[in-house]
Amino acid sequence: MAEIYVSNIAASLLGKLASHVYEEASRAYVVYEDLQGIKDSLSIVNGVLLGAEEKKELRQGLREWLRQIQNVCYDAEDVLDEFECQKLRKQVVKASGSTSMKVGHFFSSLNPLVFRLRVTRRIKDVRERLDKIAADGNKFGLERIGGDHRLVPRREMTHSHVDASGVIGRGNDREEIIKLLMQPHPHGDGDGDKSLCVIPIVGIGGLGKTTLAKLVFNDKRMDELFQLKMWVCVSDDFDIRQMIIKIINSAAYASAPAIATQENISSLDIEQLQSRLRYKLSGQKFLLVLDDTWNDDRAKWTELKDLIKVGAAGSKIIVTTRSNSIASMIGTVPSYILEGLSIENCLSLFVKWAFKEGEEKKYPNLVEIGKEIVKKCQGVPLAVRTLGSSLFLNFDLERWEFVRDNEIWNLQQKKNDILPALKLSYDQMPSYLRHCFAFFSLYPKDFGFTGALIANLWAALGLLRSPVGSQKMENIARQYVDELHSRSFLEDFVDLGHFYYFKVHDLVHDLALYVSKGELLVVNYRTRNIPEQVRHLSVVENDPLSHVVFPKSRRMRTILFPIYGMGAESKNLLDTWIKRYKYLRVLDLSDSSVETLPNSIAKLQHLRALHLTNNCKIKRLPHSICKLQNLQYLSLRGCIELETLPKGLGMLISLRKLYITTKQSILSEDDFASLSNLQTLSFEYCDNLKFLFRGAQLPYLEVLLIQSCGSLESLPLHILPKLEVLFVIRCEMLNLSFNYESPMPRFRMKFLHLEHCSRQQTLPQWIQGAADTLQTLLILHFPSLEFLPEWLATMTRLKILHIFNCPQLLYLPSDMLGLTALERLIIDACPELCRKCHPQFGEYWSLIAHIKHISIGETKARQRLFRIQSQLRLRL
Template sequence: MAEYFVSDIAESLLGKLASSVYQEASRAYHVYEDMQGIKDTLSIVKGVLLDAEEKTDQKHGLREWLSQIRNLCFDAEDILDAFECQNLRKQIVKASGCTRMKVGHFFSSSNSLLFRLRMARHIKYVRHKLDKIAADGNKFGLERIDVDRRLVQRRELTYSYVDASGVIGRENDREEIIKLLMQPHPLGDGHGDKSLCVIPVVGIGGLGKTTLAKLVFNDNRMDELFQLKIWVCVSDDFDIRQIMIKIINSASATAPIIALAQQENINRLDIEQLRNGVRRMLCGQKYLLVLDDIWNDDRAKWIELKDLIKVGAIGSKILVTTRSSSIASMIGTVPSYMLEGLSTENCLSLFVKWAFKEGEENKYPNLVKMGKEIVTKCRGIPLAMRTLGSSLFLKFDLERWEFVRDHGIWSLNQKKDDILPALKLSYDQMPSYLRRCFAFFSLYPKDFGITNIEIVILWGSLGLLRSPVGSQKPENIARQYIEELHSRSFLEDFEEYGYYYYFRLHDLVHDLALYVAKEDLLVINTHTCHIPEQVRHLSVVENHSLSNALFPKSGTVRTILFPIHGMGIDSEALLCTWITRYKYLRYLDLSDSSLETLPNSITKLEHLRALDLTNNCKLKRLPHSICKLQNLQFLSLRGCVELETLPKGLGMLISLQHLFITTKQSILPEDEFTRLINLRVLSFEYCDNLKFLFREAQLRSLEVLLVQSCGILESLPLHILPKLEVLTVIRCEMLNLSFKCECSIRNLRMKFLHLEHCPRQQTLPQWIQGAADTLQILVILDFDSLEMLPEWLTTMSHLKMLRIVNCPQLLYLPSDMRHLPHIKCLSIGETREGKLLFQMEKQIRLRLRD
């Protein structure tokens, strides 16, 4: 059964109705009485919504009743958002002081008189409809259920490597796989096909195949045995081109963040260039290649890949993980290693590890006893143990544990060895607002690396981020949600780079997201022949599935997403249809499209919060009318390398919080940027004609500045950015980071600083010292001329992470580096005096371990 999330939607709407902003607006437009009527009726209905959602399979007609309430709540939300649009327009008109704009505003459809009449009609309709639906609900005999919205105890995010000490019950499996890797090829270590030994690891989803492969991959013995180690996650799509790109990235990157920077250039290579690159890297090398999560059973594709990589030295090995025994038989050169479930003893150990703090289980022998009964239902699958254990973390009441043990979900009909009930049970215990956010992961493909930025924009645009205490930044609220999902073992493979971090969903968790979201959210591919009218959020994963006739005409769509790199639209006519039809769109992703301009009708999308035009390589201009989208919070022009200028009137986008820019423009309109009073994140990338960013503009709200590949940029205006917390500078060859006025930059609030490929810098700029009390992460990459680090670096009292990579002239570290009080991660590589730096790193790591 799909989720309705009606209680959460109603809660969000009630919050808006109760706010002073909407109270004041309802009085100003003489609709206060009807708005209060909606609020009162919805308050009564909300009390029984949780009970209704639990009983949809038991009572006929309840599902339709919930659907009607949900749709009406969305209608009411659109009305309230219209009030917000009107208020923003008034702010723009007032700030302009322009008589012509005021007259034009009066005669437009948005002037106060016409707006009041239109809104009064809509609100009366919603109130009447809601009263009728509420009365219909009395026949179901629903009970009032209160909502528990307390966040569970969260655990700190970790990096993507596997901690061998944290893996339970796989020691023997690891040793058996390593034995297979150390053995000579059973057919003799010859050349060509005979030099490739393929070892398949087979098991059902959630059993820990990937974890086992990581244990093997990171074992020190593998470094001694193989000259080259390569990790490739294959997943659903056995795309040779993408596999080659992953091989090149994994084999060549000195650090993950460098691989990310190289990704765009690699994507531009044609298939023959990629093929040659892979063969050059592997030729004559004794390598270990891990192909994780193979689903494709097309033998022709496998032979194509094998022919490509059989250029390695004698003794090269391929380790494959798959759920399919038939695939393993097709590609394996040795018998498959069949991974079994954990023993009962190991199951309990893993469950206890996730359900209790270390040693705390001794205080609750009755709960441990009940845990033994719970783990018998998990069929030896580690993921099930982790998810159920996490759901009970720091919960010691017997009733809660009995609920997990005895819940009826275990009696659902399911496929053999299916662990969806274990995951669904943990999901059901999450707060409603978190369940609703989780469902949106279904819009992304399996094994998709999701960044915190894109999920913050998506959740925020749809109004899903609510601050539990006071007024918090959307990024912080989203991080709390992500950390809670991580603490419940729903998210994994975290790679954190300070401001940015990446994560994935386990395949089975992704299946769960699809399971709970199928009413409201839909992924469009070649198999999609019909889109239901009630769908509100669409994700397009295959270009050739786009068709005007396919998309619903109901106008309810709020999200259109193209998550896969390289996929977008090439039809302005289709875009015009969407704009006309879906006037309540909140999130419109047009990235990787081939549009040369946007239609002027884009201004009809007055509810739009996010517009993504990333990598529209043909886009030459934007209509100036785009600046009438006063609700817009996120605008990305990143990678629009042909964009000649920014639109006039940019300062009218007063709600804008995130702005990513690529432009040919040489001088920025400083007065327009000054008017962006809510702008917190600003990025410039491939702006080849920008010599200076700003001279006089005061960007008082800006917290994040990202500058990349701006070839002639000479300086950065840190003195006009009083709230700057994050600065990233990558590949700006002409940039001199040592400013003339750096002595005046003393009290910085910077927390994260990433400097990469700054060939002119011989020393670190003095102004960094101004962030001694706040800087937490410092990353220095590819400084060809850097000879020394200043002694004041040791005064960074809050520094947690220091990464120094590929600084060939660097001779030594400051003498007191080992005494940095909060350092947790130190990474040093590719320097002239590697041994000296390695010794320093070793000393610090020993201190951290102690």
């Protein structure tokens, strides 16, 4: 199904072809006409791609046509990347100054004449292939579709009837919603009207939002509370005219249910319809359920609300939706976030669908297997029903074990089963977001993602597109993640400001596997042959590679080892990858045991990200690694035997993130000063470093991480004018309380993490220089810290404050009420301070009671914080 991404790939390629950079390069190498031909053909094809994607499951020939376009687009992208590589090489040569002859020899195999001949042949080949494919597309009768419009399939329309006796585990949820319906509207709807309360019920597809709404709608107490009850399914487009007709019809039926026929209002114009609607609702205290709402157009919602708020005071609307952002937009009270069923309720539901009544008693062995099966459903009733139904009247032990041992995406799915239900949410996403979402499939279930990790992957693969201007890649990635979170695809989301952490729901992970098969592959012990069309793979089982046959095609773009402690062990296999897959964008060799990298690593000219984290045997890196001018991310974190960094590091002019562990004591300041795009720099376990930099300036650095550098004595903040994030962890010799001349310099710091600073009795004075910008402050393991300075209360932007294991800390600043932006306060393992901050009874409670989220001495909060911090350190 990976051909569903072709429209996004084509759109990205068209964007590159339209850029000024490629136009200049194409004229310089006399390939302008060919590139324009590619652009023209691709523009024609792109107009029908979205329509083709909607039909892809109907005809095998159409699916193959899409795959051919995808392949040629990828090949075209590789060719265009050659221009970027050549441009970067020229920049290095120009910057080399007096050593130009040496650098010229360095790039002798890539001189302009050789480059022109090679790239011209490839561009002509791409153009010919694309022209042929475009001509072949005519036989499919496709029509052009503008923008990102798609005919998104919907689930069937819902109705209000439910057999309450057959619903398991939703009694408490029903009572909570009814309690909200019985309460007077506590707030307004934003414009002073207090007669209309909107209660959103939010959750992932298949969780039972509609069922819960039905339970509430049919509860007898609602008949006493409301004069009029209406049920409207909104799963098709949110058209105002159709919405009015549906509400009128539902109101008419509710008023006279015995009358089967309804008045014919479809011929009325919009003016007559709105008048009829207002007449039906005027003065009535009503309950309106808007089920399965997808509309995110606030103007349409406001228009409908203005029409229906003529009801009597106390009227209520229940809205079911999968989107948190839609719920926030329309809700007038906090959303009711529907949780999954308990394991016990899941098992009861499973037994109901897998057996006839009482039949389960005959098969206790199957019920035991059923207990394991329901665990994979993660509390989602539709998933339980799907798996239970698939086993109904089937008592074959082998079949039950197959369902238990296989992922849900591998099992046959009917129209109303769990994966089709979840795929509705996926189909609603724009194509660029669907493409990004698929890459969650490369990681195991229950994997803890950090924003940095997923942003690095998406950026390296060119999946992040700035809608306006030139936004930072990290900001675009955050927007994508926020949108996925809004759609209920993510869980355990923790926002620490600059850094954030989340997991993907297990069933959503199944969906990612389902939609990505073909192009993305997870290699495990079952894998024997890797199909030729695979471009991205991850290895998630111990030592499965000895029996795997890798494809000879050059299409591979991503190789990952995502599980901590598991990596490549064969140097021969690594040599094969480097020789064969020269278009790799991401190569993750974390936790590998290879002792050296081959000089041939320089052939991976398209490489954007190279992970060598925790390679404990590597002592040296080949200097040829510095030929990778496209490299944006390089991690040498945890390479504890690495004696020195490669010479010429400054030639990696695209490098944005660099993580270092090395035994050397002195760094080449000239190399670091040449890294003009460097934004993130990390030093971990660099035991011999006493000083980072003395004369160099790093004007673009935004993130600095220093961990377990036992000899480090000073921190050169004065050379980091744009620093926004600082981690200092376990640096025993580092004196944080250095003095600055008056006046105190101003910093742009937003995130500060200080940990295991054993000699600090108070916080460093220089933090005060970030009073106008600091948003997150974490103070952990300060055994000598006695007090927090009064100036801490001047941090007007501070949102998050975590204080952990500061046993001597007794006092808070007296003006804590001045921290008006503070939203989250966690204090733990500070015995006396925790006592003083005890909710309701502590003497400091009045100073902190205004803070929205407070955790004082809570074990669960502490454990969760530790888990998240460990993930942050591993995957920044």
